[in-house]
Amino acid sequence: MAHVSHKLKNSLEGALAGGGDPATSPLYVFGPFLRLIVVAGVAQVTFGASLWLVVLTIAVVSAMYRLVMRWVTDGSGGSGLSEEEFGSWAVKVNAAITFVEYTLTFLVSMAAMVTFIADRVPVLNEKILWIQYRTIVAIALSVLTGWLVNRGPKVAARTFGPATAGVLILLWAMVIGTLIRYGFHLPDFNLQAFRLENFHYTLGGYVRILAVMTGIEVFANLVAAYDGEPHEKSRRAFNSLLIIMGTTAVTMLIVGPAILELSDPTNEQVSVFTQTMDQILPAPLPLFGTFVGIAVLMSASAASAQGLQNLALGLRRRRYIPPVLGHRNEFDVADKPVWIEVGIVAFCFLIFGTHEETYLAIYAAGVFILLSMTGWAVTKRLLREVREEFTLGKLALIVGTVLASLLTTGATVIIFEERFLEGAWTYFVFIPILYGAFTYFRNRLGAPSEEMDYLGMLDAAQLAGFGFGQMPAGAEGNGNGQEVEVTWQPEPIEHSKWREQRVDLGHIILLLDGSRYAAQANPAAEAICLATGAKLTLLSAVKNDDNENYAQQHQERETYLQGVVSEMQARGVDVDYEVCTGPITEVTKQYIEANPTDLVVISTRGKSGSTHWVQRGASHKLIQNISTPVLLMHANGAEDDELPKIKRILVALDGSIFSERTLPFARAFAKAFDSELVLLAVPAVPELKDYRAPDEFITNLRDKANQEMNRFLEAVARSLREDGLEVRTLVQGSRPDREIVAVGEEEGADLIMMTSRGRGGVDLLFMGSVADRVVQHTESPVFMVPVHERPD
Numbered sequence: 001m002a003h004v005s006h007k008l009k010n011s012l013e014g015a016l017a018g019g020g021d022p023a024t025s026p027l028y029v030f031g032p033f034l035r036l037i038v039v040a041g042v043a044q045v046t047f048g049a050s051l052w053l054v055v056l057t058i059a060v061v062s063a064m065y066r067l068v069m070r071w072v073t074d075g076s077g078g079s080g081l082s083e084e085e086f087g088s089w090a091v092k093v094n095a096a097i098t099f100v101e102y103t104l105t106f107l108v109s110m111a112a113m114v115t116f117i118a119d120r121v122p123v124l125n126e127k128i129l130w131i132q133y134r135t136i137v138a139i140a141l142s143v144l145t146g147w148l149v150n151r152g153p154k155v156a157a158r159t160f161g162p163a164t165a166g167v168l169i170l171l172w173a174m175v176i177g178t179l180i181r182y183g184f185h186l187p188d189f190n191l192q193a194f195r196l197e198n199f200h201y202t203l204g205g206y207v208r209i210l211a212v213m214t215g216i217e218v219f220a221n222l223v224a225a226y227d228g229e230p231h232e233k234s235r236r237a238f239n240s241l242l243i244i245m246g247t248t249a250v251t252m253l254i255v256g257p258a259i260l261e262l263s264d265p266t267n268e269q270v271s272v273f274t275q276t277m278d279q280i281l282p283a284p285l286p287l288f289g290t291f292v293g294i295a296v297l298m299s300a301s302a303a304s305a306q307g308l309q310n311l312a313l314g315l316r317r318r319r320y321i322p323p324v325l326g327h328r329n330e331f332d333v334a335d336k337p338v339w340i341e342v343g344i345v346a347f348c349f350l351i352f353g354t355h356e357e358t359y360l361a362i363y364a365a366g367v368f369i370l371l372s373m374t375g376w377a378v379t380k381r382l383l384r385e386v387r388e389e390f391t392l393g394k395l396a397l398i399v400g401t402v403l404a405s406l407l408t409t410g411a412t413v414i415i416f417e418e419r420f421l422e423g424a425w426t427y428f429v430f431i432p433i434l435y436g437a438f439t440y441f442r443n444r445l446g447a448p449s450e451e452m453d454y455l456g457m458l459d460a461a462q463l464a465g466f467g468f469g470q471m472p473a474g475a476e477g478n479g480n481g482q483e484v485e486v487t488w489q490p491e492p493i494e495h496s497k498w499r500e501q502r503v504d505l506g507h508i509i510l511l512l513d514g515s516r517y518a519a520q521a522n523p524a525a526e527a528i529c530l531a532t533g534a535k536l537t538l539l540s541a542v543k544n545d546d547n548e549n550y551a552q553q554h555q556e557r558e559t560y561l562q563g564v565v566s567e568m569q570a571r572g573v574d575v576d577y578e579v580c581t582g583p584i585t586e587v588t589k590q591y592i593e594a595n596p597t598d599l600v601v602i603s604t605r606g607k608s609g610s611t612h613w614v615q616r617g618a619s620h621k622l623i624q625n626i627s628t629p630v631l632l633m634h635a636n637g638a639e640d641d642e643l644p645k646i647k648r649i650l651v652a653l654d655g656s657i658f659s660e661r662t663l664p665f666a667r668a669f670a671k672a673f674d675s676e677l678v679l680l681a682v683p684a685v686p687e688l689k690d691y692r693a694p695d696e697f698i699t700n701l702r703d704k705a706n707q708e709m710n711r712f713l714e715a716v717a718r719s720l721r722e723d724g725l726e727v728r729t730l731v732q733g734s735r736p737d738r739e740i741v742a743v744g745e746e747e748g749a750d751l752i753m754m755t756s757r758g759r760g761g762v763d764l765l766f767m768g769s770v771a772d773r774v775v776q777h778t779e780s781p782v783f784m785v786p787v788h789e790r791p792d
Contacts, residue, residue: 014219014240020164021105021215021300022244026171026251027293028112030272032357033209034265042201043260048187049194050205051256054212055249057411060404061216061371062238062245067378067397068220069234086377094373095315096434097366100427102311104363105214105304106142106345111356113297114138116290119274131350138354139346145298146342149305152331163299166292168244171251173289177280178258187257207414211364212248213371216241255280305338312337319445320438361419365427368412375405498660499719503598503668505532509539509591511584511602514560518603520635522564524781525601527643528631529573531672534598538564538577541587554579585621597628603635604775623756623771623786629665632775632782646673650749650780652740653681655712661785662753663716667723669751669783676726679717680743681709682736706731737773744780753783 033050037043114134118124124134193202219241223233255276262279263272273293278286312334316326329335352358382398416424510525512518529536538561542554561577568575580587588600600622622630651666653659670677683705713729720727733739744752756771775782 011236011239011243014237015168015243016164019168019215019218019240019244020296020303021109021218022212022248023164023167023171024109024112024293024296024300025212025214026248026255027167027273027297028108028115028271028356029209029211029360030256030259030263031265032360033205034260034263034272035357036208037201037205038260038265040201042198045190045198046193046202046205047257047260048189049191049202050209051187051252052189053202053206054209054252057210057404057407058213058245058249060400060407061213061375062241064375064378064401064404065216065220065241066234066238067382067401068374069223069237070231071381086373086380090373090377091318092320092435092438093431094370095311095320095438096431097369097427098311099308099434100430101363101366101370102304102308103341103344104359104366105307106145106301106341107348107359108356108363109297109300109304110138110142110145110345111349111354111359113141113294113301114354115271115356116274116293116297119270120287120290122269125269132354135349135354138349141298142301142342142345142349145302146305146338149302149309150329150331150333150335150338152333163292163296167296168247170289170292171247171255173285174255174277174280175250178255181280182258184254185257186253203414204418207364207411207418208361209252210368210411211360212252214363214367216245217370217374219244305341306333308337308341309334315438318442320442322441322445359423361415362423362426365412365415365419365424368408368415369427371408372405372412375401375408379405498663501664503664505534505598505668505672507537507595507597508534508599508601509537509588509597511588511600512538512540512561512564513584514540514557517635519564521601521603521631521633522568523641523643524631524633526568526571526573527646528599528601528672529575530571530643532668534574536568536573536575537595538575539588539591540577540579541582541584542579543583544581554581585625588622589625592626592628599629599631600626601631601633603633623784627786629783629785632784634779634781644750644781646675646750648676648678648747648749649751649753650678650680650740650744650747652736652752652754652774653679653713653716654736655681655709658787659755660716661755661787662783663720665783665785666753667720667725669753670720670725671723675750676728677717677720678743678747678749679713679727679729680740681713681729681731682733682739683709683731737770737777740770740774741778744778749780751783752778752780754785755787756784 034043037046037050114124114137117137118134124132124137126133128136192198219237223230223237228236258280259272259276263275265272267275274286274290277289281289312321312326315321316323316334325336326334327336348359378401379398382394382401386394386398416427505528508525508529510521512522525536528534540557540561542550542557544550557579558577561579565575565577578591580591591597592600602622646669649666649669651662653662666677669675683702709731710729713731717727717729730743732743740752740754743749752774754771754774771782771784
């Protein structure tokens with residue numbers, strides 16, 4: 001989403017910023033509704049009853065959200081309340097449904113927009129081969145929308161910003177035009193609608209037109225966007241909700257009967273709203289209305305894409321998704337989720353068509369799952385408050401909230417019952433898959449700190465309807481009007497074990513394949529052995545694979561290693577060699593299991609001359625499969641037999657127990673080579689622009705993070721100095737990989753030490769690795785301590 005340029009100052013601003021999605025719903029919900037009841041011949045009986053049930057639902061759900069806005073003022077809205085009342089599972093369910101809903105918002109809005117265009121250009125309903133022209137237009141506009149959104153919020157703001165104001169003007173023009181032409185007539189509430197033969201159509205029409213509720217949740221998220229105290233914010237956000245949902249309700253009650261009378265829902269060439277608009281509004285206003293409808297529906301699609309961007313940022317910080325999905329592009333937005341969404345949308349348009357009715361019921365189902373969860377969370381909170389202090393007012397609130405919860409839950413059940421085979425079944429597939437994915441990545445990546453979890457929640461809460469360029473800058477409170485105390489908690493020093501751990505480099509293995517690239521690691525291995533007195537084994541592997549030349553290659557490798565052994569022994573190194581059969585990674589792993597080994601030295605290039613680490617070669621696979629430290633030497637093929645001097649060692653730490661596993665080795669190397677140690681910590685606090693919280697809050701967070709990291713590093717440095725070592729500390733930056741590489745260059749580090757989580761396969765593809773990027777971009781040797789355990 002866009003970064004904050006200013007806070008919302010009044011409720012009208014909030015309505016325009018957040019009301020795009022719910023304000024557009026009257027443009028497309030009447031078609032499926034009328035098609036059901038007109039074709040069945042029950043429109044005169046059930047029409048009014050369905051409309052009044054919808055208005056009742058709007059009223060009680062809006063009242064329910066008044067409570068949500070009062071309780072949760074940090075921008076997380078109903079999702080935040082559900083998490084508070086039901087636990088972390090609610091976050092993952094909400095996030096999974098929200099992802100599906102954003103995609104469906106894009107589908108429904110884009111399909112409705114193409115319908116509006118086809119209303120004026122009927123040729124789009126014709127086919128070329130087996131594809132309608134409108135499908136091609138829909139896919140092209142989807143790609144254009146994704147491209148615009150991925151070029152940043154300023155571009156999107158200039159393109160889509162005025163659309164919500166335009167649709168509000170259009171809806172009120174329709175209301176006024178209907179009143180002038182027909183006078184004030186509300187729909188009948190016919191009790192015959194609830195007779196057994198009609199009840200199915202009454203409920204069917206009710207759930208179809210309930211799509212007008214889509215997007216109401218965004219106003220609870222808008223609370224953090226306003227100036228003022230928490231109670232003022234919640235009041236203004238609720239007034240924004242009343243502006244939009246009030247307009248929607250008035251449109252339903254005043255314009256709805258006119259749509260029933262003037263339109264032909266069986267006409268598939270022109271939407272019922274356009275048919276009515278052409279008869280109520282004087283020319284050229286209907287054409288203007290079409291352009292407004294197109295703009296606001298495209299705006300709603302763009303808003304869903306921006307909401308998905310923001311959801312990805314929040315879930316990334318809360319460590320529910322791999323970092324690559326929340327990676328920002330050159331325009332500072334997460335573009336990958338948008339292209340995934342556009343790809344899904346294009347596939348659906350090609351396979352299922354571009355009529356909004358195809359997706360509307362599935363869309364509404366997800367909305368009402370979320371509304372139901374929020375309703376029961378509010379009920380649970382109210383019941384707890386009543387147990388603490390009983391009042392008639394609270395009892396009345398419980399009754400209203402239970403009614404809202406029952407209505408939304410009932411609508412959900414009806415939608416699933418009616419449309420299960422038409423697509424609602426997909427929720428039972430996609431939600432468990434997404435829930436499992438969130439759980440998997442959270443377990444793999446570990447829980448974030450309290451502050452990052454909080455800020456991630458803010459990011460996740462900034463949903464699509466905030467509008468373009470007007471994201472909330474609130475988040476001063478914790479939901480109760482209290483100031484948030486910012487703390488930073490690296491792994492407690494007293495739990496560290498590295499002080500008692502002493503490293504004795506007794507046995508080192510050097511992996512060689514006979515190439516000049518691999519041989520460039522020889523001087524480093526030799527220097528370490530001479531400095532520590534370690535024994536060195538030259539390990540090589542030759543693949544058999546029914547190779548006719550295997551015996552010859554094996555003999556050539558032995559001859560080569562014997563020559564290296566002779567040269568090293570002449571310089572005082574205790575060295576032997578071994579040639580084994582099989583892939584080098586498996587050979588090394590088996591050798592380490594059979595022979596205690598303290599360090600593996602390897603070049604990041606091999607016989608082919610290609611970079612092993614980048615190409616996921618032997619050096620990379622070793623990190624995934626062994627727990628023994630690995631020293632990676634960059635090789636370029638140049639001849640250089642000079643033994644390296646390790647005068648300065650950069651040790652990268654992040655305050656965790658895992659990162660401290662480098663310290664015993666750092667101490668051993670510093671003693672052996674009389675090296676200076678530079679301890680570097682990079683607090684994981686992103687730039688100010690990443691957040692919707694106030695600058696003061698983020699500045700305080702960064703200061704606290706730096707203070708705590710400084711304390712952590714100084715405690716480590718004191719212990720190392722007690723061993724007679726020269727130690728400096730640095731706390732700087734916010735991107736660990738970039739900072740480690742940059743500091744390594746600035747300090748002229750002869751060696752970089754760090755831990756690696758040893759990821760491979762899917763983990764590496766999706767999650768990436770700081771260690772991975774450091775090795776790729778630094779020219780210094782990198783000493784890695786593989787860590788394969790998950791964080792507690």
